[in-house]
Amino acid sequence: MNDKTRSRRLLEDAARFGIRYREASVDRAVAPSKKALADVQQFVEPMPDVGTSDGDVIALLDEIGSPATMTMTSPRYFGFVIGGSLPVTVASNWLTTAWDQNVVMHEITPAVATLERVAMNWMIELFGLPSDSAAAFVTGATVANFTSLAAARNRIYADIGWDVEADGLLDAPPVTVLIGAEAHPTLIKSLGLLGFGRKRAIEVPVDRQGRMDASKLPALDGPAIVCTQAGNLNTGAFDPVADICDAVKPKGAWVHVDGAFGLWAAASPDRQHLCAGMQSADSWATDAHKWLNVPYDSGIAFVRDGAALKSAMSITADYLMTHSEFRNPSDYTPELSRRARGVDVWAALKSLGRQGVAAMIDRSCSNARRFAARLHEAGFEVLNDVVLNQVLVSFGDDATNRRIIDEIQKDGTCWCGVTVWQGRTAMRISVCNWSTTVADVDKSLDAILAIAQRSA
Ligand SMILES: Cc1ncc(COP(=O)(O)O)c(C=O)c1O
Incomplete structure (x- = not known):
């Protein structure tokens, strides 16, 4: 067998195993068996001195790995908030992996940079966000929250004449951060990563569904960021974002919406009332790997003030085309190198159309x-x-x-x-x-x- 044949057979085997796995996920028990879990120990071995053939590596993954997975693609998996990956997005994911594009700069990855820009604009339209918002394709809502709040930090400090990107936070004036008492823990983690501290945010009381009580917002005086939630992970409840915006925007506060799955309600004519007023916010975080059902990992940050996001995220380097006439994806994301995850978002939206997304929700x-x-x-x-x-x-x-x-x-x-x-x-x-x-x-x-x- 020559190298070309061997390589083709390897990819065909992987596709065959993947297809068989997905077809079986409809009927198999959702949780792995005790035997399958015990068998996983076979992977635990010292670093091998001598390699194994590629075919055997993939066969081993299927033989021992596949049975030991939790069947998250099952139509009866209702844990956490987990999508099941639409077939077209698994296919687009495979093809994008075959392309192996590093979507740093438009000039070197024109196809995927264009597809991501199109997907971004479609989502902005679908959610009814300001049409000139910027977006970043990141790993998930955790990093989308982080990315949005980095833009918030940039803008809020710029407004009071402090260059936070250059000078950091050590001697910076304080910023008030408000969160709901039922905010998602990853939002709190993001605040910690950004130097705002995991414990310094002021918690706004919530009702029995986990909705922030807008009447209990503390009076704001000075720079502030208010973090709201669209879709509580336990109840699915939405904070009253319109009321919160009315209360805090006149004071110059930045309003962020963590809409990891709830933002997708805006794509359904029957559910978009839940998102009323959300368009007045400044940034929005969501996941595509949850309700849009694309493969992991796929989250998106949207920011009204694209310049703030770009200031927080872009770098300058002589070897990169950082002064491009195009939208360079890496100007908006924490990472420089990354996979073209937005292609799967494009494939899902192209395949479903506006009506298909609404029907799925x-x-x-x-x-x-x-x-x-x-x-x-x-x-x-x-x-x-x-x-x-x-x-x-x-x-x-x-x-x-x-x-x-x-x-x-x-x-x-x-x-x-x-x-x-x-x-x-x-x-x-x-x-x-x-x-x-x-x-x-x-x-x-x-x-x-x-x-x-x-x-x-
Ligand atoms: C409201 C909310 N925010 C953030 C996250 C974190 O999302 P991810 O795990 O995709 O980073 C979740 C996850 O369930 C969530 O429900």
């Missing part, structure tokens, strides 16, 4: 309501208002909940996570996968209710 929301209705009918307490795709259910006291959730996970028909919501242990159902059908919801409910009724 609406389908998840109606499946979430179906879960909530049957659990409620069966006598179990649904703890949240099911406004989006998240359902919180309690089967009894904390110990009962943990026991039942553990059994549900082990049963393998579906997979749901455990959480603690405002002091109460509960099961979290997140409906995010493009392929989840009503039949999948009913099959999962049958399994959940059988276990819960037996063990409650």
Whole structure:
């Protein structure tokens, strides 16, 4: 076999294994078996002196790795907030990987830089954001929050005559940062990474759904950043961003929206009321690997003031074409080198169109309501208002909940996570996968209710 044939066979094998895995994910148990988990230990070995053939490396991955994965592509995986990757995006991902483009500069990667620019503009339109907003394709909402807040830091300090990029924060005047008491922990981490501290932000009280109470915002005097949330990871609730903007924007505050999955509600005519007023904010973070169902890792930061984002992120180097007439992707991201993850976003949006995105969002929301209705009918307490795709259910006291959730996970028909919501242990159902059908919801409910009724 010559090198070309060997290389082709290798890629064909990987594609065959991947296709077989995805086809099987509809029927296989969602969680890996005990045997599969034990077999993973075979990977744990000293660094080999001698290499293994490429074909054997890929065969080993499939033989030992595939069975030990949690089937996150399953239509009955409801853990965390996890999409299932649309087939067209897996295909675009494979092709983009084959291209192996480093999307630093437009001049050297014109195709992917163009596709990312198009995807950016489509999302800006879909979410109704200011048309001249800038965007950064990053690894996920964590880094999208970080990137947005780096732009906020740049602008807020520039407004008071402090060049934070040049001089840092050591002797800088203080900035007030407000967050909701149910802000996502990655937002707090981002504040820490940016030098604002994980504990210095002022927490604004929230209601029972986790929504910030706009009437309890402290009076602002001086530079400020206000971090809001579109889609709480437990309840799916939205902060009243319009009211918050009305209260703090006249004081010059920067308003950020963490919309890791909730921002996609803006793409559905039936759900966009949840995002009312969000367009008045200054920055928005979202994920494509959640509700747009593209492969990991894919998040996006949008910033109204593109110059602030560029000042925070761009570098100057003689060997780079940093003074290009084109939009250089790396002017907007924390990374210099990176994969062209925006191509998968483009492929999803091109394949679904505006109507397809809305239908996917609406389908998840109606499946979430179906879960909530049957659990409620069966006598179990649904703890949240099911406004989006998240359902919180309690089967009894904390110990009962943990026991039942553990059994549900082990049963393998579906997979749901455990959480603690405002002091109460509960099961979290997140409906995010493009392929989840009503039949999948009913099959999962049958399994959940059988276990819960037996063990409650
Ligand atoms: C509201 C919110 N923000 C941020 C994140 C972090 O997203 P990622 O894990 O993609 O970085 C999540 C994840 O679930 C989230 O729900």
